[in-house]
Amino acid sequence: MNSVNSAASGGSQPILEVRNIVKDFPGVRALDGVQLRLKSGEVCALLGENGAGKSTLVKILTGVYQPTEGEIVMDGRPLSLESAQDAWDHGITAIHQETIMFSELSVAENIFMGHHLTGKFSLVNWQGMYDETDKLLKRLGITDFDPQTPIKELSVAQKHLVEVAKALSHDARVLIMDEPTASLSQKEVDELFVIVRRLRDEGTAILFISHRFDDIFAISDSFVVFRDGAFVGDGLLKEAKEEDLIKMMAGREVKTSANTRTSVSDEVVLQVDDLCHATEFEHISFSLHRGEILGFYGLVGSGRSELMHAIFGLTAPLSGQMIFEGSVFTPKSPEDAITQGLVYVPEDRQHCGAILDMSIGDNITLPSLQSITGGLKLNWKKESSFARKYASKLKVKAHSLAQKVVELSGGNQQKVVIGKWLGTGPKVIILDEPTKGIDVGAKAMVHQFINELVESGLSVIIVSSELPEVLGLSDRIVVMREGLMRATLNAKETSQEEIVAFATGLK
Amino acid sequence: MVLPKNLLKSREGQLVLITIVFYVAVGIASPSFLSFESMDSIITDTAILMIMACAQMMVILTRGIDLTVAANIALSGMVSALIAMHLPGTPLILVMSAAVLTGLVLGMFNAVLIALLGIPSIVVSLGAMAIYRGMVFVLSGGQWVNSQEMPASFTSFPLARVFGISNLAVIGLIICVLAVLMMRYTRFGRELYAIGGNPDATSYVGINIKKRLFAVYTITGLLGGLCGYLWVARYAIAYTEIALNFELLTVASCVIGGVGIAGGTGTVLGAVLGALFLGVLQNALPVMGISPFWQMAVSGTAILVAVIVNSRGKRQKGLQILRVSQ
Numbered sequence: 001m002n003s004v005n006s007a008a009s010g011g012s013q014p015i016l017e018v019r020n021i022v023k024d025f026p027g028v029r030a031l032d033g034v035q036l037r038l039k040s041g042e043v044c045a046l047l048g049e050n051g052a053g054k055s056t057l058v059k060i061l062t063g064v065y066q067p068t069e070g071e072i073v074m075d076g077r078p079l080s081l082e083s084a085q086d087a088w089d090h091g092i093t094a095i096h097q098e099t100i101m102f103s104e105l106s107v108a109e110n111i112f113m114g115h116h117l118t119g120k121f122s123l124v125n126w127q128g129m130y131d132e133t134d135k136l137l138k139r140l141g142i143t144d145f146d147p148q149t150p151i152k153e154l155s156v157a158q159k160h161l162v163e164v165a166k167a168l169s170h171d172a173r174v175l176i177m178d179e180p181t182a183s184l185s186q187k188e189v190d191e192l193f194v195i196v197r198r199l200r201d202e203g204t205a206i207l208f209i210s211h212r213f214d215d216i217f218a219i220s221d222s223f224v225v226f227r228d229g230a231f232v233g234d235g236l237l238k239e240a241k242e243e244d245l246i247k248m249m250a251g252r253e254v255k256t257s258a259n260t261r262t263s264v265s266d267e268v269v270l271q272v273d274d275l276c277h278a279t280e281f282e283h284i285s286f287s288l289h290r291g292e293i294l295g296f297y298g299l300v301g302s303g304r305s306e307l308m309h310a311i312f313g314l315t316a317p318l319s320g321q322m323i324f325e326g327s328v329f330t331p332k333s334p335e336d337a338i339t340q341g342l343v344y345v346p347e348d349r350q351h352c353g354a355i356l357d358m359s360i361g362d363n364i365t366l367p368s369l370q371s372i373t374g375g376l377k378l379n380w381k382k383e384s385s386f387a388r389k390y391a392s393k394l395k396v397k398a399h400s401l402a403q404k405v406v407e408l409s410g411g412n413q414q415k416v417v418i419g420k421w422l423g424t425g426p427k428v429i430i431l432d433e434p435t436k437g438i439d440v441g442a443k444a445m446v447h448q449f450i451n452e453l454v455e456s457g458l459s460v461i462i463v464s465s466e467l468p469e470v471l472g473l474s475d476r477i478v479v480m481r482e483g484l485m486r487a488t489l490n491a492k493e494t495s496q497e498e499i500v501a502f503a504t505g506l507k
Numbered sequence: 508m509v510l511p512k513n514l515l516k517s518r519e520g521q522l523v524l525i526t527i528v529f530y531v532a533v534g535i536a537s538p539s540f541l542s543f544e545s546m547d548s549i550i551t552d553t554a555i556l557m558i559m560a561c562a563q564m565m566v567i568l569t570r571g572i573d574l575t576v577a578a579n580i581a582l583s584g585m586v587s588a589l590i591a592m593h594l595p596g597t598p599l600i601l602v603m604s605a606a607v608l609t610g611l612v613l614g615m616f617n618a619v620l621i622a623l624l625g626i627p628s629i630v631v632s633l634g635a636m637a638i639y640r641g642m643v644f645v646l647s648g649g650q651w652v653n654s655q656e657m658p659a660s661f662t663s664f665p666l667a668r669v670f671g672i673s674n675l676a677v678i679g680l681i682i683c684v685l686a687v688l689m690m691r692y693t694r695f696g697r698e699l700y701a702i703g704g705n706p707d708a709t710s711y712v713g714i715n716i717k718k719r720l721f722a723v724y725t726i727t728g729l730l731g732g733l734c735g736y737l738w739v740a741r742y743a744i745a746y747t748e749i750a751l752n753f754e755l756l757t758v759a760s761c762v763i764g765g766v767g768i769a770g771g772t773g774t775v776l777g778a779v780l781g782a783l784f785l786g787v788l789q790n791a792l793p794v795m796g797i798s799p800f801w802q803m804a805v806s807g808t809a810i811l812v813a814v815i816v817n818s819r820g821k822r823q824k825g826l827q828i829l830r831v832s833q
Contacts (some may be wrong), residue, residue, distance in 0.1 A: 019567035314711075344711065352711050354706035357771040366701055367712045369694045378692050420712075 013076070014039045015205045016061075016092070016174050021070035023056055030056040033070065034231045038174055038205040043196065045220035045237065046209045049411075049439035053229040054209055059178055061207075062094045063087035088115070091173035095163040095180055100350065101151050108133040108147035109110070111166045116195050136165040140195050157188035164195060175199065176207045183216045185299035185465055187504055193219050209437060212466065222273050226251055246440055263291035264475055268330075269459045270342070270428055272311070275320035280306035281483040284320070288428065288461060291454050295474030295491070296463040298503050303483040304463045305347060308430050312344035313337045325427065338367060341427035345418055345434060347463075353417035358407035360398055361387035362466050363405055363416050368423040390419035395445060411442025422453075430455065430461040435469060447473060467496050479503050518816075521642035522780040526787055533791040540794050547586045547673070549664070553786030554679025555580075555741075557779050559753070560760035562727040562777035568690075569723055570770030570793035571628035575617060576731050578639035581745075583609035583735030585643045586608045588652040591661040599660050606736035607729055612641060614728010615721075622720035629688035635768030636754070643671035643747045665741040675737060682730065686775045697725065704771030759806060760785055763813040774809050784809070 014037040023031040031053045038044055048054050059065040061072070063081035072079045074090060101110050108129045117132065119125035133147035139167070142161055145154060154162065160180050165321050167175050177196070181189045183358055200206055210216050217237065224234040225248040232248050270288040275281070282301035288294050296304045310317045313331025322329040324340060331337040334344070346352035355363055364387040365372055372386055373379050387401055394415040398408055405416055414434065422430060431450070435443040450473060454460055464470045470477055471491060479487045479502040487502040515521060534541035559576050566573045587606035590597055613635070620631040654662060665675040690696035701709045702716055710716055739745040764781030766773025785806055792802050 276639075333713070333715065334711055335715060338713040346708075346711050348707075351705070352707045355771070357704040358700060362697065362700070364738050366697070366709075366714075369697060371693060376693055378694060378697065403768050 007492055013431055015060055015075060017073040017075060018057070018061070019071050021057070021060060021067045023053075023060060023065060023071070025070045027210075030229050031060075031067070032229045034226055034229070036207075036231075036234075040173075040203045040205050041200055042218045042222060043200055043206040043208050045216045045223040046207055046225055046226070047216070047245060048226035049249055049441050052226040052249070052439075054226060055178070056229075057226075058094055058096075058178055058207075058209070061087065061092055061174075061176060063092075075136040075219070088170045091171055092176070093167035093172040093174070094176035094178060095160065095167060096178050101159060101162070103152040104150060106148050106150055106225075107137075107145060107154075107165075110151055111136065111147075111169050112337040113166075117168075131170065136168050138169065139168065140165060140198070148451070157184050157192065160184070160192060161195065164199075166434055168199075172204060174205045174207070176209070178209045179211065180208075181210055181212055185503075186467065186500060187299055189215060211443070213245070217242070249440055261456075261461060263455045265290045265292075268323075269325060270311075271323040273321050273323075274306070275322065276318045277303075277306060277308065277310055277315070278318050281310075281480075284485055286485070288459050290459055292476070293450065293454055293460045293462060293474045295470040295477040296461060296480060297465075297467065297470045297477055297499055298480035299465075301503055302503070304480050305432055305484075307480075308344055308432060308461070308463060310432065311337075312342065313436075314344075334407045338424055338426075341419045341425070342430070343367075343424055343428070344430040345421055345432060347432040347436065349413055349417055349436075354405045354413050356413075359402045359404055360391060360396060360408070360416055361401040362391050364420045364423060367420055371424075386423060390422055391416070393422070394419045395448060409439075409442075411438035411445075414442065414446065416436055418449070426458065428459045428461065430463070432463045433465065434462065435464070436464070467499060471496060471499070511772060519774065519776050519780055522764065522777070522784055526780070526784045529784075529791070530787055533794060537794050540791065545790070547676070549783075549786050549790045550676045550679070551673045552790065553782055554673075554675045555737055556753075556756055556782040556786060558682045558730055558734055559757045560764070560778040560782040561683055561775050562730045563754075563757040564686075564766050564773060564775050565571045565690070565699060565723045566628070566727055567758070567766050567768060568770060568773060569720060570703050570706070571621065571697050571720070571723070572632065572758065573617065573628065573724065573727050574632035574754045575613065575636045575639055576727065576734075576757055577750040578636045578643075579610050579613045579728060579731030580588060580735040580738050580750045580753065581643045581747065582613065582646075583607070583732040584739035584749060585646055585652070585735075585745045585747075587661075587736045588657060588739045589646060591658055592652055592656045595658045599664060602661060602697050603733070607732040610732015610735060611729045614725045614731065617728060618721040618724035621724055622717050628724075640747060643811050644690045647745070647747065650748065652739075652745040657740070657743060662696070662740050662743045665737050675741060678733075678737070683775070683779045687779075689776045694696070695719070700771060702770075703767075756785060756806075757782075759810050762810050762817070765813070765817060767817065768814075781813075 016038040018034060018036040020033045020035060021031050022029065022033055025228045034053065034057060036044075036046070036057070044055055046057070056065065060067050061081070063084045063086045066082065072081065079090060081090070081092075089095070102113065111133050112129050117125040117128040119128065124307070130147045137147065140161060145158060151159065151162065162330070180192060184192065196206060208216070208220055220237045221238050223240060223245065224232065225232040225245065227249060267290045268287045269290050272287070273285050275284040284307055286294070298304050309315045311322065313333050313336050324342060329340065331340070331342070337343070350356065355366070361384060365383045368386070369378070372382050384401065391398070391401060396419065397412050405413055418431070418434065433452070435446050438446070447469070450460055451463065462470065462473055474491045477489045477491055477494065477499060478485055479489065479499055481503055489499065515524065531541070539545060545668060563573060563576065583606040586609045587602050590602050590605050617631055617635055620626050621628045666673050668674070669677055690699065698709070698714050698719055701712070701714065702719055706716055738750060742749070760781035761773065761778045762768060762781070763784055764773065764777030764779070766778055788809070789802055792799060792805070
């Protein structure tokens, strides 16, 4: 079958072309005629809100799903990808959003998992694998770990680099990166991008999926936008503006949050004095005012989350004291902190936030069961109206309250997680990476919601690795590095550059 | 016809249907199986399994497994038998209390290791199971306590009848109902589902997991103690090997009843119906002239079928924004 050479948007012939792909699942059309062109030596950003069909397309390109209609064309020839092996054989590899790795095994074993080098008698050729891995790491310029390092000793960022190396071991011509920067600090992102650019210059076609516009603009040459499973548009990134892209993704204008708050009062709600931890942080002192959003910014590993754990009573600080609402605050457990009105929404939504197998309603009422039910017997009617109140307040998108959280999209899961804490009537709410990995629309909604919270008299601590988010939401920003507070900045008077300088140690 | 349709979508509904169809099919071949006496004896025979399936359900729901339930039955049963033999004048209620108390202590021993020290339940219960069985041997000196050595009041209780139903069946049904109510309508039950679904998230919510698990293993031990007396009195014999491999039947009941072995999903009703299904099977095979040894293979097949069905998830589609109802 000869391919119909559609007029490519200028320049060279694409390596990989997706033509009118349709993918149906029982009862739902996940992709409705999407198209995409990837060229050698080009980074193409795939944009779309959660549920736009990005992940489905990745799964089709990596042979996990087969398309219902349409074709994938590689080097001008139609391609059928029946399995992950097929995709690898054609040089298409993907680095997934949540890195799935074997933490007890070495870097080399992870890289060669599924295609072990074998020698005589089909036995595993260990030396060969170590040598190959060493070559791959050198090619990527990685020196801080070696082929025999166990994965569990690596940071999240380093794990991503292993994934990149793994892709290279398959002689990748097309590399798909699904949210590679979501859990990385700015410095790590920069390091990753050096490697991505190196691969691009070697001629690899890269499909880059991200929610972070800074990253998209920093790395991509072109873009494609999907919405609700359909193709919306594409073009060159240098000709596009952020607002236009957001409009294309959302189909409406999303207001980027701007801080126009006047709710901050002089009253101190939480006072932390010289809080020290055995290993993670030292000499932390700050005060949180009523109606204030206090941002905590720092690179991954700067001790932000560990500090929040201590404030929430998950770990015990070594020394120092906290005063909450005028009295000494020494939470022995999360239970303690919650009953006194301080709650913590953890970073890892899937592992620490939602109980995926339970319904939306049960998740929302769980922390507040005592106050809803009073006595021994649960009160389903009260529970249901309670859950409905918070689910609708946060505009959770779901089939019904009885739907299991596991079936929701990431953004909606996060709404449920935040919703469940509101029900406890907190005075201080600590949000750890509240918008990590969720789409623009859901993100704006969460931001707007955080603003509403402080206007209603709550105080919020927000821990985020996303600079625009911290800067846009916070009244003041605490910058941490290596377990120490480096600066407390007024959000209106500081800049991204200044914050980064403190966080990285340039200042 | 909306109701039956929804019923059949649930594991509980499917089990009821399968059990009834199987029961009637066997009954057509041998009509005596359909008699009230036969039904009565199935319930009476299965009561202990139903009780322990409820307990095991709580344990499995919270991502654990308790392999000591059968050894607990043997040990607390032996304790009650020895008291009844050596002190025949002891009131029955005290004898029963002794069994329950023994079970409670054994359960708390498991609970300390599993819930407080955080040692995996399979390891703890595997070790404790051997210890408890060994203690039965030590207590009895390897001797049997048989029906002649037990006072009549001791052995007659389980099969004595209230309104024509055996005490054993009555106790079994009461405990099943209590278990259903507890898991469905109390905060404790809801919290156990949360722990099984995601222990990390549950601890962030401020629920003390250690306390809840401690209660789960202690309650299981307590019910084991009660069943210890019931078992020994019902069969009028106590020796080291009673209820051998019975713990596996309790696990099987849960799995057949749709309790997810990974924790967080399933219902007490499912576990009880799973036990009932196994009970019907056990009673039907002799009627059909099939060797009891086949029973293992048949119930094994039932477990595998149940696991295969469990693994096929269902997803709902079509999302909408939830609104406050007017």
